[in-house]
Structures are given as structure tokens and as C-alpha cells.
Amino acid sequence: MTEQALDPVRKEQFAERMLRVLNDSCLGYLCSLGHRTGLFDVMAGLPPSTSPQIAEATRLDERYVREWLGGMTVGGFIEYDPARGTYRLPPEHAASLVRAAGPGNLASFMQDLAMLGNVEDKVLDAFRRGGGVPYSAYPRFQELQAEETARVYDAALVDTIIPLVPGLPERLSEGVNALDIGTGQGHAVNLLARAFPASQFLGVDISDTGIAAAREEAELLGLDNARFVVSDSAELAGTYDLITAFDVIHDLARPERTLSAVAGALRDDGVFMMGDIAASSRLEENIGHPLGPTLYTFSVFYCMTVSLGEGGAGLGTVWGTQRALQMLGEAGFDDVEVREVEGDILNVYYVARKSRNSGR
Numbered sequence: 302m303t304e305q306a307l308d309p310v311r312k313e314q315f316a317e318r319m320l321r322v323l324n325d326s327c328l329g330y331l332c333s334l335g336h337r338t339g340l341f342d343v344m345a346g347l348p349p350s351t352s353p354q355i356a357e358a359t360r361l362d363e364r365y366v367r368e369w370l371g372g373m374t375v376g377g378f379i380e381y382d383p384a385r386g387t388y389r390l391p392p393e394h395a396a397s398l399v400r401a402a403g404p405g406n407l408a409s410f411m412q413d414l415a416m417l418g419n420v421e422d423k424v425l426d427a428f429r430r431g432g433g434v435p436y437s438a439y440p441r442f443q444e445l446q447a448e449e450t451a452r453v454y455d456a457a458l459v460d461t462i463i464p465l466v467p468g469l470p471e472r473l474s475e476g477v478n479a480l481d482i483g484t485g486q487g488h489a490v491n492l493l494a495r496a497f498p499a500s501q502f503l504g505v506d507i508s509d510t511g512i513a514a515a516r517e518e519a520e521l522l523g524l525d526n527a528r529f530v531v532s533d534s535a536e537l538a539g540t541y542d543l544i545t546a547f548d549v550i551h552d553l554a555r556p557e558r559t560l561s562a563v564a565g566a567l568r569d570d571g572v573f574m575m576g577d578i579a580a581s582s583r584l585e586e587n588i589g590h591p592l593g594p595t596l597y598t599f600s601v602f603y604c605m606t607v608s609l610g611e612g613g614a615g616l617g618t619v620w621g622t623q624r625a626l627q628m629l630g631e632a633g634f635d636d637v638e639v640r641e642v643e644g645d646i647l648n649v650y651y652v653a654r655k656s657r658n659s660g661r
């Protein structure tokens with residue numbers, strides 16, 4: 302294409318956009334540090350303060366703090382008063398940046414950028430040779446995943462997500478047998494076990510470190526109705542009244558086999574609750590999705606790629622509702638409702654039941 306054929310305005314606008322992408326991506330890394338160092342949390346409680354005062358309050362090295370404050374100031378996160386040499390984090394910004402914001406804390410997600418960046422060479426290699434990247438290449442994954450989802454579970458699991466299934470809180474209060482597959486660090490199971498002491502909960506995951514952390518938390522909470530086992534969700538033993546899978550199925554090497562195993566392990570009147578990404582299976586319907594680029598990036602750097610790394614299906618993060626419903630149907634779930642939680646733009650919850658004459 303010759304230079305004359307280009308629309309100069311469009312070309313200029315896109316170049317400007319690329320500069321914004323570069324700057325915003327860099328701010329993502331500074332946000333990750335702001336979260337991990339506690340700078341956002343501490344600054345939210347400080348009056349306008351100098352860099353030495355902020356360094357002292359956070360017990361961090363002043364030179365690093367000052368450079369970080371520079372980036373956050375030119376990035377529009379922090380206000381700077383040059384006459385006094387003070388910095389201030391406006392409360393309206395803190396509302397999206399501090400731990401106390403719970404699910405509203407978006408700075409925490411920025412930690413994933415460095416984790417994904419760590420595997421770029423391996424992902425590049427997979428582009429060229431096929432295959433994927435092993436779970437072991439993501440040493441911080443379990444910790445970060447648990448930090449991100451725990452805030453949602455703490456705020457909504459017992460009071461909002463479980464009641465999406467009519468009558469389920471009552472059944473859990475009476476006492477049922479429940480299984481959570483791909484439980485990670487098991488926080489969802491531990492919360493449910495604490496809220497519903499008459500029910501028995503089992504969490505399974507292939508991650509040793511995830512299961513170890515899950516057991517540790519159950520012990521800390523003194524729970525005797527939560528158990529955790531390292532095991533593959535495609536090979537399920539026992540029968541259950543409730544099976545849950547939160548943000549798991551699209552990562553799996555064998556998602557079809559797992560869904561069939563879930564259907565096989567579920568009692569006739571049981572419920573399978575599958576929390577998964579809110580997206581369409583049609584690319585064109587995801588244009589404008591508020592998290593669209595994030596979802597595809599996570600897919601390329603993690604979700605699709607760990608599945609392909611095990612020689613698996615590589616469904617990808619954005620497998621979408623239509624594909625999910627089709628696969629649930631093929632596994633024997635004839636009755637599926639798709640439910641949403643207000644304010645949660647990331648997930649939908651599939652409430653799936655088998656047909657009444659499935660024989661179990």
C-alpha cells in the first residue's frame with residue numbers, strides 16, 4: 302500500500318492511540334508496584350505529603366518512591382503540588398486502587414502483567430512450534446488467582462452467588478454433599494463450609510501448592526467439613542448434590558471429559574454451578590466488551606496456552622456462552638440457565654441440571 306492511499310487522519314489517530322497504549326501499559330506496571338508495596342493503601346490515608354514522608358510511612362526506599370510518584374503524577378493518578386513538593390492520592394482514585402475497596406480494587410489485577418510477561422519467550426516459542434506452556438512456568442499463579450477471586454467470594458459467594466439457585470441455601474443449610482473442581486487455593490470451599498456447617502465439602506485441583514494453601518486455610522478456620530485432594534477433575538469419584546466450577550472449565554486440557562464426569566457424579570436432583578467468563582462465542586459480538594482485550598490477552602498468555610501445554614483442547618478464555626451451552630448439553634445437562642450477578646462484568650453463572658430420566 303502506498304503512502305497516498307492512507308487516510309492521514311486515521312493514521313495519525315491510530316499512532317496517538319498506540320502512544321496511549323504504551324503509556325497505559327507502563328502505568329499498569331507502576332500500579333502493580335503501588336499495590337504490592339502498599340503505597341496506594343498508605344497514601345489513601347495520608348494528607349498531601351512529601352516523598353520522604355511517604356517513604357517513611359510505607360517504610361520504602363525514598364529514591365524508588367519518588368520515581369514511582371513521578372510516573373503516577375504524569376499518568377494522572379496522583380496530584381502533585383510543586384510549591385510544597387507534596388503528593389496526594391485523590392479519594393476518587395483510591396476507590397479503585399486500595400485493598401479496602403474489595404472487589405473494586407483494580408490495581409491488584411495489574412500484578413498479572415508481570416506474571417504474563419515472564420512467560421513471553423515461551424509463548425513466542427509456542428506461536429512458532431505449537432504446543433503450550435506448562436503450569437510450572439507460572440509460579441505466582443495460585444497466589445494471584447486466589448487474591449483476585451477471594452475478594453469476589455468474600456463479598457458475594459454466600460449471599461449472592463449461591464442464592465442464584467432457588468432453594469440452594471436452604472439445601473446447604475440442611476446438609477448436602479458438595480464438590481468444587483479446580484478449587485485453586487480453596488477459598489470458595491472454605492467460605493461455604495463455614496457458612497453451611499451441616500454440609501460436607503470437597504475441593505479438588507491438580508495444583509499441589511493450591512491444595513496445600515486450601516488445607517492450611519481450612520485448618521486455620523477450624524473447619525471439619527472441608528476436605529481438599531490433589532486430583533484431576535476429569536476423573537471424579539463419589540456422588541454429589543452440588544458441584545461447582547469457578548473459572549475452571551475453559552482452562553482444562555479435557556473439558557468435555559470433565560463435564561461428562563461432573564454429569565456422572567451429580568445426583569439426579571443435583572445442581573452443577575459453573576462460573577465462567579461472560580463473553581460470546583462469536584468474535585464480532587465481543588467487540589466493545591469492556592474487558593475484551595484483557596480476556597484475549599489472558600487467553601494467549603495463560604488459559605488457552607496451559608491447556609495446549611497439556612496437549613489439550615485449548616478452548617481459550619473467550620470460549621463464550623454459546624459454546625459453553627453446547628458442551629453442557631452434550632455432557633447431559635438438558636436444563637441450563639445463565640445467570641448474572643449485578644456489577645460483575647467478568648462472569649456468568651450457568652445453573653445446570655440433568656434431565657430427570659438420566660438414571661442416576
Ligand SMILES: C[S@@+](CC[C@H](N)C(=O)[O-])C[C@H]1O[C@@H](n2cnc3c(N)ncnc32)[C@H](O)[C@@H]1O
Pocket residue numbers: 446447450451482483484485486505506507508511532533534535546547548549552553554
Ligand atoms: C483459573 S483457576 C480457578 C481457581 C479457583 N476456582 C478460583 O476461582 O480462584 C483454574 C484452576 O483449575 C485448576 N486445574 C486445571 N486443570 C485441572 C484439572 N485437570 N483438574 C483439576 N483442576 C485443574 C488449576 O490448577 C487452577 O487452580
